[in-house]
Amino acid sequence: xxxxxGRWDCFVCGHIGNLxxxxxxxxxxxxxxxxxxxxxxxxAKIVEDKEEIAKSKAGADWVCSxxxxxxxxxxxxxxxxxxxxxxxxDKQLEVRNxxxxxxxxxxxxxxxxxxxxxxxxxxxxxxxxxxLGASGLGGLFIWLFSFSTTIDVPVVEMxxxxxxxxxxxxxxxxxxxxLPSEATSVESFQAVHHYRKDITGxxxxxxxxxxxxxxxxxxxxxxxxxxxxxxxxxxxxxxYESVQEEYEAPIYVETxxxxxxxxxxxxxxxPNQPLMASGNNERVNWPSVPSEIxxxxxxxxxxxxIEKYLFWVKTHKDEKVKYDVKDADTFxxxxxxxxxxxEKSTIFGTYKGLKSELFK
Ligand SMILES: [Zn+2]
Ligand SMILES: [Zn+2]
Numbered sequence: 001x002x003x004x005x006g007r008w009d010c011f012v013c014g015h016i017g018n019l020x021x022x023x024x025x026x027x028x029x030x031x032x033x034x035x036x037x038x039x040x041x042x043x044a045k046i047v048e049d050k051e052e053i054a055k056s057k058a059g060a061d062w063v064c065s066x067x068x069x070x071x072x073x074x075x076x077x078x079x080x081x082x083x084x085x086x087x088x089x090d091k092q093l094e095v096r097n098x099x100x101x102x103x104x105x106x107x108x109x110x111x112x113x114x115x116x117x118x119x120x121x122x123x124x125x126x127x128x129x130x131x132l133g134a135s136g137l138g139g140l141f142i143w144l145f146s147f148s149t150t151i152d153v154p155v156v157e158m159x160x161x162x163x164x165x166x167x168x169x170x171x172x173x174x175x176x177x178x179l180p181s182e183a184t185s186v187e188s189f190q191a192v193h194h195y196r197k198d199i200t201g202x203x204x205x206x207x208x209x210x211x212x213x214x215x216x217x218x219x220x221x222x223x224x225x226x227x228x229x230x231x232x233x234x235x236x237x238x239x240y241e242s243v244q245e246e247y248e249a250p251i252y253v254e255t256x257x258x259x260x261x262x263x264x265x266x267x268x269x270x271p272n273q274p275l276m277a278s279g280n281n282e283r284v285n286w287p288s289v290p291s292e293i294x295x296x297x298x299x300x301x302x303x304x305x306i307e308k309y310l311f312w313v314k315t316h317k318d319e320k321v322k323y324d325v326k327d328a329d330t331f332x333x334x335x336x337x338x339x340x341x342x343e344k345s346t347i348f349g350t351y352k353g354l355k356s357e358l359f360k
Contacts, residue, residue: 313340
């Protein structure tokens with residue numbers, strides 16, 4: 001049950017690391033902040049002295065209701081203003097049980113006991129601390145990158161492609177467990193439909209399992225005594241051991257189950273060579289459908305239409321950047337040599353993309 005000496009920081013003069021039990025700053029003499037947060041540095045001193053251990057357990061310090069000054073539990077008058085201790089009016093500092101990850105280890109990161117904000121805060125320093133601290137160096141770069149300059153970039157290359165799927169009604173051979181009514185049967189035969197898994201017996205095997213064999217006491221938190229001292233809080237933690245365990249493992253045998261399968265001829269619409277058109281300018285068109293297809297509706301039909309529109313711009317850095325256009329009308333507005341509005345980073349000079357939402 002180790003007891004450690006906490007620390008606190010003085011808001012008045014900025015002195016860091018006053019010893020927890022001290023009610024007044026060793027540098028300027030001010031009382032601890034009203035809502036002081038004690039913290040426990042990594043190398044906090046462990047209290048060995050019997051008398052000091054007793055003091056740490058005496059109880060939380062009291063806060064004077066006249067001046068907010070802090071006082072040890074056995075003080076009968078306020079060490080700051082001299083008023084008498086009043087059991088009725090004066091409050092005691094809170095005694096708190098903290099999980100290990102909740103124990104502050106420095107003053108700066110301490111969680112205040114109340115919503116009171118430190119009085120003095122340099123606004124400019126606070127801003128940079130926010131930019132660099134909250135969002136990191138990456139955040140600073142993103143912020144600087146957000147400044148843009150508009151530039152003109154020419155379209156240097158265009159490509160479009162339009163495709164029409166062609167389907168042909170063809171006879172094919174298929175195999176299934178059922179014969180479709182419109183199909184012509186070729187043959188039927190017995191085939192393995194699935195396997196049945198049966199347990200035929202058991203075999204003794206061994207495996208490693210984790211077994212709880214007891215519990216141990218571990219330090220899982222700290223009790224903030226409200227007087228500058230922290231005391232270890234213990235929890236029970238289970239102890240596991242690897243043990244070999246025997247168990248009955250089933251032995252399976254797989255039996256094939258046969259069913260009648262059909263091989264048959266059937267007519268299906270199947271994809272044929274698609275019709276294609278493409279070009280390197282804004283004059284887009286659909287491929288013409290040959291009369292062989294239009295005159296034989298029982299044998300041929302057209303299917304899905306696929307269209308693709310791409311263009312490239314040359315940036316101020318002489319790099320070619322590819323863009324995808326979703327609809328033909330937007331693409332038709334472009335031509336090689338046309339200048340589009342784009343953005344570059346004012347600070348870094350990097351190309352940031354076209355301004356128009358149509359090309360995002
Ligand atoms: Zn001070
Ligand atoms: Zn007082």
